[in-house]
Amino acid sequence: MRDVLRVPEGERLDLTAxxxxxxxxxxxxxxxGLAATAALAPRLANLQxxxxxxxxxxDRRRLLLVLQGMDTSGKGGTVKHxxxxxxxxxxxxxxxxxxxxEERDHPFLWRITKALPQPGEIGIFDxxxxxxxxxxxxxxxxxxxxxxxxxxxxxxxxxSLADDGVTVVKVFLHLxxxxxxxxxxxxxxxxxxxxxxNAGDIEERSVWPAYREAYEIALERCTTDExxxxxxxxxxxxxxxxxxxxxxxxxxxxxxxxxxxxxxxVEECRRRLLAT
Numbered sequence: 001m002r003d004v005l006r007v008p009e010g011e012r013l014d015l016t017a018x019x020x021x022x023x024x025x026x027x028x029x030x031x032x033g034l035a036a037t038a039a040l041a042p043r044l045a046n047l048q049x050x051x052x053x054x055x056x057x058x059d060r061r062r063l064l065l066v067l068q069g070m071d072t073s074g075k076g077g078t079v080k081h082x083x084x085x086x087x088x089x090x091x092x093x094x095x096x097x098x099x100x101x102e103e104r105d106h107p108f109l110w111r112i113t114k115a116l117p118q119p120g121e122i123g124i125f126d127x128x129x130x131x132x133x134x135x136x137x138x139x140x141x142x143x144x145x146x147x148x149x150x151x152x153x154x155x156x157x158x159x160s161l162a163d164d165g166v167t168v169v170k171v172f173l174h175l176x177x178x179x180x181x182x183x184x185x186x187x188x189x190x191x192x193x194x195x196x197x198n199a200g201d202i203e204e205r206s207v208w209p210a211y212r213e214a215y216e217i218a219l220e221r222c223t224t225d226e227x228x229x230x231x232x233x234x235x236x237x238x239x240x241x242x243x244x245x246x247x248x249x250x251x252x253x254x255x256x257x258x259x260x261x262x263x264x265x266v267e268e269c270r271r272r273l274l275a276t
Contacts, residue, residue: 001025001230001243001246001247001250002228002230002247002250002251004024004025005024005230005231005232005243005247006223006228006229006230007172007219007220007223007228007229007230007231008223009223009224009225009228011220012220013216013219013220014216015174015212015215015216015231016212018174018231018233019233020174020175020176020179020233020234020235021176021179021233021235021236022233023233023236023239024233026239026242026243027242030236030238033236033238033239033241033242034238036242037081037082037085037238037241037242037245040085040242040245040246040249041085043249044085044086044245044248044249044252045085045086045087047249047252047253047255047257048086048087048090048122048252049087049090050257050258050259051063051090051120051122051252051255051257052090052120052121053120053257053259053260054120054257054258054259054260055118055119055120055121056120056260057260059119059120059165059257059260060119060164060165061119061120061165061166061167061255061257062117062118062119062120062121062122062123062165062166062167063117063121063122063123063166063167063169063248063251063252063255064116064117064122064123064124064125064161064166064167064168064169065083065122065123065124065125065169065171065244065248066125066128066130066168066169066170066171067079067124067125067126067127067128067171067173068127068128068130068134068170068171068172068173068215069172069173069174069175069234070173070175070180070204070208070211071180071184071198071201071204072175072179072180072183072184072187072201073173073174073175073180073234074173074175074234074237074240075095075126075127075173076095076126077237077240077241078171078173078240078241078244079093079124079126081237081241082241082244082245082248083122083124085245086122090120090121090122091121091122091123091124092115092116092117092118092121092122092123092124093123093124093126094115094123094124094125094126095126095127096111096112096115096125096126096127096128096131097127099111108129108132108150109129109153109154109157112125112128112129112157116161116166117166119165122248129154129157130154130218130222132150133147133150133151133154133214133217133218134211134214134215134218136150137210137214137217138207138210138211138214151217151218151221151222154222155221155222155224155227158222158224158226158227159224159226159227161226161227162226162227163226167251167254167255168226168227169230169247169248169251170222170223170227170228170229170230171229171230171232171244171247172215172219172229172230172231172232173232173234173240174231174232174233174234175234175235176235177205177208179234179235180205181205184197184201184202219231230247232244232247
């Protein structure tokens with residue numbers, strides 16, 4: 001899946017060429033997709049345990065999943081259905097909202113650095129440092145020259161993470177304009193989902209092309225060997241969950257963490273235990 005979904009480096013990106021309802025390399029239909037995702041759970045859980053166990057012996061490696069996408073694209077759903085396959089005690093989840101007054105008093109990467117996973121953990125960012133080159137561009141919250149510097153800062157920051165043992169998996173949840181309307185209507189039509197609806201989402205739809213362009217630029221400028229971007233079609237929730245689960249599995253298998261050996265005499269400890 002890494003090769004199938006990865007954004008090509010050094011090429012012009014046109015998101016209109018990507019079908020948000022496609023299922024590249026995916027199972028044949030929803031039922032098969034749900035079953036395939038469930039079947040990944042034991043392997044993911046085992047790799048997570050091995051990653052955490054290896055950290056107790058000084059292994060600094062960890063994984064960071066960055067989720068970006070338009071409203072209703074499924075960032076929260078991914079956290080629920082994909083990260084739910086892991087042991088929550090080994091996950092560090094952070095949803096980034098509008099910066100607080102304290103955060104605005106610091107460089108934009110300050111709050112990101114504070115939320116990074118520790119060795120052995122799996123971190124999940126629901127939105128991220130990319131908000132500072134997405135909303136900032138669409139809403140003209142920063143000069144274009146400043147935005148140019150931020151892309152470079154992000155690339156240097158993510159390289160430093162990789163150098164420190166962080167596997168960065170950046171996923172753009174590619175949702176269609178029509179599907180977003182459907183999902184917003186579902187929230188309006190169901191009183192139990194009114195809490196998830198924000199009237200501002202309607203206004204944001206009016207600048208959809210500007211957001212698409214902002215994402216294209218960010219994905220172009222910030223897909224690197226150390227931290228590539230992956231475009232995951234998000235109109236079909238079952239496919240989104242399967243694809244991201246598979247991406248995580250592939251990255252964790254590449255890390256191949258191992259259980260550390262015990263630093264004690266096993267037979268002696270067995271003898272002493274049996275004597276109690």
